[in-house]
Amino acid sequence: MSDTIQLPRWIDVGVLPLMNLMLAFLISGLVVMAIGEDPSEVVRIMLYGAFGYEEAVGYTLYYTTNFIFTGLAFAVAFHAGLFNIGVEGQAYIGGLGVTLAALYLNWLPFPVMLVVSILAAAIFGAAWAYIPAYLQARRGSHVVITTIMFNFIASSLMVYLLVNVLRPQGSMTPESAAIDENLTLPYIHNMAAWFGIDMASSPLNFSFVYAIACCVLVWLFIWHTRWGYAIRTVGANAAAATFAGIEPGRYIILAMMISGGLAGFMALNEVMGVQHRLLIDFTAGYGFVGIAVALMGRNHPFGIFLSALLFGMLYQGGAELSFEIPTITNDMVVVIQGLVILCTGALEHMFRPRVTQMYTAWRLRQRAQEAA
Amino acid sequence: MDNFQMVVLLLDATMRTSTPLILAALAGMFSERAGTINLALEGMMLGGAFSAACVAYYTDSHWLGLGAAVLTTIALSLLHGFACITHKGNQVVSGMAINILMSGLTALVGIALFSQGGKTPALDHEARFQPITLPGADAVANVPVLGSLYSELLSGHNILVYVAFLAVPASWWVLYRTRFGLRLRAVGENPGAVDTAGISVVAMRYRSVLCSGFLVGISGAYLSTAQGASFLSDMTAGKGYIALAAMVFGKWRPFPAMFACILFGFLDAAATRLQGVSVPGIGEVPVQLVQALPYILTVILLAGFIGRAVAPKSLGRPYVKER
Numbered sequence: 001m002s003d004t005i006q007l008p009r010w011i012d013v014g015v016l017p018l019m020n021l022m023l024a025f026l027i028s029g030l031v032v033m034a035i036g037e038d039p040s041e042v043v044r045i046m047l048y049g050a051f052g053y054e055e056a057v058g059y060t061l062y063y064t065t066n067f068i069f070t071g072l073a074f075a076v077a078f079h080a081g082l083f084n085i086g087v088e089g090q091a092y093i094g095g096l097g098v099t100l101a102a103l104y105l106n107w108l109p110f111p112v113m114l115v116v117s118i119l120a121a122a123i124f125g126a127a128w129a130y131i132p133a134y135l136q137a138r139r140g141s142h143v144v145i146t147t148i149m150f151n152f153i154a155s156s157l158m159v160y161l162l163v164n165v166l167r168p169q170g171s172m173t174p175e176s177a178a179i180d181e182n183l184t185l186p187y188i189h190n191m192a193a194w195f196g197i198d199m200a201s202s203p204l205n206f207s208f209v210y211a212i213a214c215c216v217l218v219w220l221f222i223w224h225t226r227w228g229y230a231i232r233t234v235g236a237n238a239a240a241a242t243f244a245g246i247e248p249g250r251y252i253i254l255a256m257m258i259s260g261g262l263a264g265f266m267a268l269n270e271v272m273g274v275q276h277r278l279l280i281d282f283t284a285g286y287g288f289v290g291i292a293v294a295l296m297g298r299n300h301p302f303g304i305f306l307s308a309l310l311f312g313m314l315y316q317g318g319a320e321l322s323f324e325i326p327t328i329t330n331d332m333v334v335v336i337q338g339l340v341i342l343c344t345g346a347l348e349h350m351f352r353p354r355v356t357q358m359y360t361a362w363r364l365r366q367r368a369q370e371a372a
Numbered sequence: 373m374d375n376f377q378m379v380v381l382l383l384d385a386t387m388r389t390s391t392p393l394i395l396a397a398l399a400g401m402f403s404e405r406a407g408t409i410n411l412a413l414e415g416m417m418l419g420g421a422f423s424a425a426c427v428a429y430y431t432d433s434h435w436l437g438l439g440a441a442v443l444t445t446i447a448l449s450l451l452h453g454f455a456c457i458t459h460k461g462n463q464v465v466s467g468m469a470i471n472i473l474m475s476g477l478t479a480l481v482g483i484a485l486f487s488q489g490g491k492t493p494a495l496d497h498e499a500r501f502q503p504i505t506l507p508g509a510d511a512v513a514n515v516p517v518l519g520s521l522y523s524e525l526l527s528g529h530n531i532l533v534y535v536a537f538l539a540v541p542a543s544w545w546v547l548y549r550t551r552f553g554l555r556l557r558a559v560g561e562n563p564g565a566v567d568t569a570g571i572s573v574v575a576m577r578y579r580s581v582l583c584s585g586f587l588v589g590i591s592g593a594y595l596s597t598a599q600g601a602s603f604l605s606d607m608t609a610g611k612g613y614i615a616l617a618a619m620v621f622g623k624w625r626p627f628p629a630m631f632a633c634i635l636f637g638f639l640d641a642a643a644t645r646l647q648g649v650s651v652p653g654i655g656e657v658p659v660q661l662v663q664a665l666p667y668i669l670t671v672i673l674l675a676g677f678i679g680r681a682v683a684p685k686s687l688g689r690p691y692v693k694e695r
Contacts (some may be wrong), residue, residue: 031477035484141674142683144411144464145620148613149667156664164658205683219412291468331479331490338473346455346466 022342045070049320050313058202064312070290073262075299080255081235086147089154094264125264126257133256137249176278205273215301242353390637395591396615405438406580411467414612417475420592425603442589449585460690490605501530501598560684617670
């Protein structure tokens, strides 16, 4: 096929992902119809649930915060050609770091504590990513398998710690002691109140602001630093990277540790921002959704922000949905998630040949007209 | 109860817990030996378990349930193949998507059908696979050691347990002693060579995921209609991933994979019995450590500390025919 024309960028990063997304929503609509509900009603309730009132917007952005962190985490590893399925476990261990810092360094003043908890989340998450990264880089064991294993190991470890170590004496529930109120992250509605703005209360907290900052930082890091360049080179072609004097192993470890650190930040939102203690399974699958978020956002921070917003909307809208229609539970959101990953990730090339063909035909006709 | 009796009971439980792992590990092996990563085992197992429980409940036949489970998992494996083989999509992503999709879909449809919070109604006698007493088991039950080994350990399982253990030599034979097996392994190592020989790589890979779907369907049906008596939401609880670990641990070969499954099944059976028990000389072993052991062992193996696990060479790479 020598007469194919390169697809322009707006089709490549705009039209094609949208077509895939539409396919996912179309199938989701069919699922809704199959269980006997009206898809248009479902869409209406979800949109209202996500954006219809001030509190809902807060909740939507609170979920968005988690997805930004996990999406960025997956994307950074992906730029080095690695599938970090372990975001979930890294976020979980990040939560351990945040909790330990908040419980045992509780004499620190808040601004210092903020920096310390950010560091603790990053260090614990990165440490948990370091082992699979090291094994991939130096011993050749596949990072997909090891990170899956590490998710399960993290889960067992945390159950052990919560039941036997972190649980306060006399408590029956496996969760840590509450974090001192002065050390938790401020809610956005409280921050707005400092400036005299009245906002409905929601779990949205300072970590949302930090998530946006992370988007910018990741963008700068990946596209405007030497390390980011090295990581992208390793991801594109490890052999070429070696030839260019970039040692792939080093950058595999670096990318995975940054990825793990970003995953750990999710704990800032959940542990320091909302729950104010370490709960069992607080990661609740956000790490896995991060894969979908990153793939849909084409591993670019801006795209990740948009798709995180979409998933935040789906989560909050889905919660509203299960109130309104009892037969549709939160599992509907899980189904939509699965379909989005399937259509935008696994089947991303499905429409490409057809679209390329159509675009080529259109361009050739246009050229013929210009010539005439 | 004497120690011997306890060991027999523990091994008996091991046979039951390792059965779904063996079937799923063999399933993963067929797909991966031909070059397609199959992370979707977990989701396929869940889908199979759900269909088996539903159909067995409505028809009162465990065989129809098994058939439905196999059809479901074959459909899912074709979907996996459609994404990975036809459209050359990412195999890891496709597997994760199927896992997430099935975890949501089974719960959603379960609630829509039965409104019991994702459970299916309990199955009665006919709808489940019943234990089979092997010939002469009752007669030799009183013979010391060998008699009780035969009657307690080998006899008294449902047919799917025996199917799983027989599937191991069968898979070995198919993979290593038939033309189909040779081609399947060749497609996973060097698809270009197979293509040159005039054999369609795409067709071979589709056949391998079909085998994979068939086997994992049986393991799904086992969970909900043989070992259990109904479907519970997320009842696989990571078994698909453990099977995957066992397959890697067994270095992508049938018999070693089976031994890995038995080991992991044993750990699972032991974990429930070790709860709060003090082991002489070691003290109380945390249950969580025993539960995490399969994963830890697999990581150590993959790191090359227990021999070397070498994956099929073209695993995870879609085949692109040169133009």
